[in-house]
Amino acid sequence: MGSLRNIALFVLTVSALTFIAFFGRLPALRNTPIGFLHRVLWIHIPKSARRLDARLTGGRLSSSGARLSHYLLYEKHPLVIIFFLGLTTASAFLFIRETWSLLSLTDRFLVPPILTAPYAFTYLSNTRSPAITFANHASHQLHYPYDYILYHPNRICRTCHFSKPARSKHCSICGTCIARADHHCIWVNNCLGRGNYKYFLALLLSTAVLLAYGASLAYRVLRPQVRDFQAGWYSRRTLASYGSADGAVATFNHAAIQRINGWLDALSAAVMIGGLSVAGVGLLALLTAPLPAGLLCYHIYLIWAGMTTNESGKWADLRDDMADGMVWVGTRDSAEDSQEVESIEEGSEDGGAEWPLRSTKVVVRTRDGGPPIFAVDDETASGVVNGSWRRCWRLGELDNIYDLGFWDNLQEVLLH
Ligand SMILES: [Zn+2]
Ligand SMILES: [Zn+2]
Structure with missing residues (x-):
C-alpha cells in the first residue's frame, strides 16, 4: 500500500x-x-x-x-524535448520489454504507430518554422487583414524592421516575428504559429492517445494476474477477519468502503505484480494523460472562438481596459473601406487579400480614459468619421473578423 x-x-x-x-x-x-x-x-x-x-x-x-x-x-534550449522524449523512450522500453509476449496480435500492430506518432509530431513542430522573414513578409501580409481592434497597420517591429502583419507577434526567444503567433512552446523548443500549429495539435492528440493506450494496455495485462492474486488473498483475509468483525463499523457505508478498499487492494496488487516497468508506467500514463488531453480541449475551444492563445490574452486585456472605461470605438468610413479593398488588390501594405471578412470598427485605448485625439494622417484613426468615437464597455459590441465559424476556423488551422 x-x-x-x-x-x-x-x-x-x-x-x-x-x-x-x-x-x-x-x-x-x-x-x-x-x-x-x-x-x-x-x-x-x-x-x-x-x-x-x-x-x-x-x-x-x-x-x-x-x-x-x-x-x-x-x-532556446532542447532540455524539455530531451526530458519528454527521454521519459517516453525509457517508459516505453521498460513497458514493452515486460509485456510484449502477453500482447495480442492487434496490439502488436497498434503499438509501433501509436508510439512513434508523438516523436514525428515533435520533430515537425520543432523544425517547421512560422517565422516571418524579409523574403516571405509580403506573402504573410496577404493572409489576414488588420481588424483595427487587436491589430493595426503600419506597426513596425523594432527588431525585424518591417511592419507587423496582422495576427503576428515578435518572439524574443526565437528573435523573429511569428505568423499567426500562438505561443512560444518550450515543449517543442519553437514558436507555434502559421505553418506548425497543426503539428502541435497533432502532438497533443497523439500524446493523449499514447498515454491513454499505455494505461489501458497496463490494465489489460495486469487485470488477469491481479484477479488470480486477489482470489487467494481474499480467501486468506476473510478467514482471518471473521473472528474480530466489529458490528458498528459494518453498518456504516460498508459496501462503499469495501468497494474503495477493493480498488485500492487491486491497485496495490497491480503495483506488486507489475512493478515499476508495467504498473508504474501504466499509472504514470493514466495520471498524466489529462495534461495533453486538457490542453487539446483548450486549443479546440480557441479554434471554435477563432483565436490564438496570444489573441485570447489580448481580448482579455481589452476586456479589463473596457471595465476601466479606457476603450473607445469608432466606425470605419465605408468610403475608406472600399479604398482599402482596392489597395489590397494592388498589393498594398494593408494586407489580408485572402481573408473573406473585413473590419468595420476601429478600437483604441487611451491612457487617461478621455476620447482619442489623432493627427490627421494617423493610420489608426483613418476612416473614422470625425467625432464618432464612443466609449466601449463590452466585448460583445465588437466582431472578431478572424472567426469564420468552427469548421472554417478548423480548416484554416489544419491547412496552414
Ligand atoms: Zn519582429
Ligand atoms: Zn518563439
Whole structure:
C-alpha cells in the first residue's frame, strides 16, 4: 500500500505542478486558483527566495539562479524535448520489454504507430518554422487583414524592421516575428504559429492517445494476474477477519468502503505484480494523460472562438481596459473601406487579400480614459468619421473578423 500511495502522490504532484507552471498563465485561468498558484510559483516564491538569499549570501545564489532560470525560460534550449522524449523512450522500453509476449496480435500492430506518432509530431513542430522573414513578409501580409481592434497597420517591429502583419507577434526567444503567433512552446523548443500549429495539435492528440493506450494496455495485462492474486488473498483475509468483525463499523457505508478498499487492494496488487516497468508506467500514463488531453480541449475551444492563445490574452486585456472605461470605438468610413479593398488588390501594405471578412470598427485605448485625439494622417484613426468615437464597455459590441465559424476556423488551422 505504501509504495502505491507514494508513486500516486509523486506522479499527481508532478502533474499538478507541471500544469500550474506551464498553463497557469493562460488568460482563461487568470482569475482562478490555478492562476493564483501560478503567480505564487513564478513570482512570490522566487521573490522570497531572492530576499532570503540577499540576507544569507549577499545575493550570490540568486544571481546564478537568475542566469539559470533565464536560460531555461527565455532562451532556446532542447532540455524539455530531451526530458519528454527521454521519459517516453525509457517508459516505453521498460513497458514493452515486460509485456510484449502477453500482447495480442492487434496490439502488436497498434503499438509501433501509436508510439512513434508523438516523436514525428515533435520533430515537425520543432523544425517547421512560422517565422516571418524579409523574403516571405509580403506573402504573410496577404493572409489576414488588420481588424483595427487587436491589430493595426503600419506597426513596425523594432527588431525585424518591417511592419507587423496582422495576427503576428515578435518572439524574443526565437528573435523573429511569428505568423499567426500562438505561443512560444518550450515543449517543442519553437514558436507555434502559421505553418506548425497543426503539428502541435497533432502532438497533443497523439500524446493523449499514447498515454491513454499505455494505461489501458497496463490494465489489460495486469487485470488477469491481479484477479488470480486477489482470489487467494481474499480467501486468506476473510478467514482471518471473521473472528474480530466489529458490528458498528459494518453498518456504516460498508459496501462503499469495501468497494474503495477493493480498488485500492487491486491497485496495490497491480503495483506488486507489475512493478515499476508495467504498473508504474501504466499509472504514470493514466495520471498524466489529462495534461495533453486538457490542453487539446483548450486549443479546440480557441479554434471554435477563432483565436490564438496570444489573441485570447489580448481580448482579455481589452476586456479589463473596457471595465476601466479606457476603450473607445469608432466606425470605419465605408468610403475608406472600399479604398482599402482596392489597395489590397494592388498589393498594398494593408494586407489580408485572402481573408473573406473585413473590419468595420476601429478600437483604441487611451491612457487617461478621455476620447482619442489623432493627427490627421494617423493610420489608426483613418476612416473614422470625425467625432464618432464612443466609449466601449463590452466585448460583445465588437466582431472578431478572424472567426469564420468552427469548421472554417478548423480548416484554416489544419491547412496552414
Ligand atoms: Zn519582429
Ligand atoms: Zn518563439
